[in-house]
Amino acid sequence: MPTPSASDGTPAPPTPEQVLRAPKVLLHDHLDGGLRPATVVELADAAGYDRLPTQDPVALGQWFVDAADSGSLERYLETFAHTVGVMQGADALARVASECAQDLAADGVVYAEVRFAPELHVEGGLALEEVVEAVDAGFREGEAAAAARGRTVRVGTLLTAMRHAARSREIAELAVRYRDRGVVGFDIAGAEAGFPPTRHLDAFEYLRRENAHFTIHAGEAFGLPSIWEALQWCGADRLGHGVRIIDDIAVDGDDVRLGRLASYVRDKRIPLEMCPSSNVQTGAAPSIAEHPIGLLRRLSFRVTVNTDNRLMSGTSMSREMGLLVEHFGYGLRDLQWLTINAMKSAFLPFDERLALIDGVIKPGYAALG
Ligand SMILES: O=c1[nH]cnc2c1ncn2[C@@H]1O[C@H](CO)[C@@H](O)[C@H]1O
Ligand SMILES: [Zn+2]
Numbered sequence: 093m094p095t096p097s098a099s100d101g102t103p104a105p106p107t108p109e110q111v112l113r114a115p116k117v118l119l120h121d122h123l124d125g126g127l128r129p130a131t132v133v134e135l136a137d138a139a140g141y142d143r144l145p146t147q148d149p150v151a152l153g154q155w156f157v158d159a160a161d162s163g164s165l166e167r168y169l170e171t172f173a174h175t176v177g178v179m180q181g182a183d184a185l186a187r188v189a190s191e192c193a194q195d196l197a198a199d200g201v202v203y204a205e206v207r208f209a210p211e212l213h214v215e216g217g218l219a220l221e222e223v224v225e226a227v228d229a230g231f232r233e234g235e236a237a238a239a240a241r242g243r244t245v246r247v248g249t250l251l252t253a254m255r256h257a258a259r260s261r262e263i264a265e266l267a268v269r270y271r272d273r274g275v276v277g278f279d280i281a282g283a284e285a286g287f288p289p290t291r292h293l294d295a296f297e298y299l300r301r302e303n304a305h306f307t308i309h310a311g312e313a314f315g316l317p318s319i320w321e322a323l324q325w326c327g328a329d330r331l332g333h334g335v336r337i338i339d340d341i342a343v344d345g346d347d348v349r350l351g352r353l354a355s356y357v358r359d360k361r362i363p364l365e366m367c368p369s370s371n372v373q374t375g376a377a378p379s380i381a382e383h384p385i386g387l388l389r390r391l392s393f394r395v396t397v398n399t400d401n402r403l404m405s406g407t408s409m410s411r412e413m414g415l416l417v418e419h420f421g422y423g424l425r426d427l428q429w430l431t432i433n434a435m436k437s438a439f440l441p442f443d444e445r446l447a448l449i450d451g452v453i454k455p456g457y458a459a460l461g
């Protein structure tokens with residue numbers, strides 16, 4: 093556990109090296125938001141995609157971060173045209189998935205649920221099934237390549253349906269069909285304002301009848317009604333972001349009052365997939381230092397920390413955790429708490445979650461001291 097500092101016995105802040113080595117669990121990461129900039133350039137070249145703002149990988153990486161730094165979710169999402177644009181063939185999808193698994197492993201991630209929207213990857217003529225199979229093959233290849241380098245990561249897939257479109261029931265059925273072949277759950281994403289979760293109620297009702305798991309992006313660009321619908325109408329297991337839940341919490345000095353929805357979220361241990369850097373870029377949080385994760389962690393909500401889109405935020409799990417160390421003074425104990433929260437909330441069978449907590453996460457933190 094944390095090394096006591098020489099002077100007063102309080103734990104020293106974790107070093108970047110310790111944060112990198114610490115076992116991490118990632119529940120909210122978009123496949124099409126995590127490409128290596130050099131891979132975007134190479135795939136664009138191979139596919140004849142000529143709309144990239146620049147061919148230079150370093151400049152392109154910076155372009156994504158700057159363009160996503162827009163203060164609006166809608167404008168942030170415009171940057172995905174370029175990543176989705178180069179992910180239209182089976183080979184490209186498998187390569188991106190393989191590199192994703194390897195990059196997460198190199199960052200010390202031991203378990204990840206990575207999401208993508210199959211319906212966005214059919215422009216080159218692939219069937220939805222072929223899209224899912226190509227990505228799954230890529231993840232397995234990436235896991236094997238990481239293992240060969242002594243890094244063990246396990247990657248599960250979440251299939252996303254786009255909330256402005258009308259294919260959610262079809263994508264939900266796809267998620268159920270592939271649930272024993274790499275897919276662990278379902279999600280809806282895209283612009284939130286004007287596209288409430290209840291638009292996709294039939295998909296969620298179908299998933300519940302199938303005993304399947306799903307998370308919903310809610311409370312990011314829109315407030316409490318979106319969170320309420322996601323939980324009480326749709327029955328989401330987890331909330332993607334959920335930052336606006338603070339609108340239902342009144343803080344007056346030491347006096348903190350939770351409204352009924354915030355109480356429900358805390359009492360039922362609803363996992364919040366918080367993504368600090370992404371939330372600052374889209375304007376869902378004013379800054380890292382003022383991010384609701386600080387308050388929600390103090391109030392013992394089931395908080396988890398995530399990357400959302402590593403390319404658009406120029407980030408990684410270690411970087412997000414490093415920001416929390418820097419701005420909230422988190423120690424290894426806090427990082428372990430966040431990690432165990434995430435593992436408890438994963439869409440894996442209970443015994444497998446427990447095996448990762450007891451066999452990988454706790455020993456991994458114990459070895460850091
Ligand atoms: O933070 C987010 N909020 C809502 N939608 C998102 C976010 N990040 C990515 N996507 C959307 O999800 C699709 C599938 O991965 C992406 O293409 C993007 O449009
Ligand atoms: Zn997201």
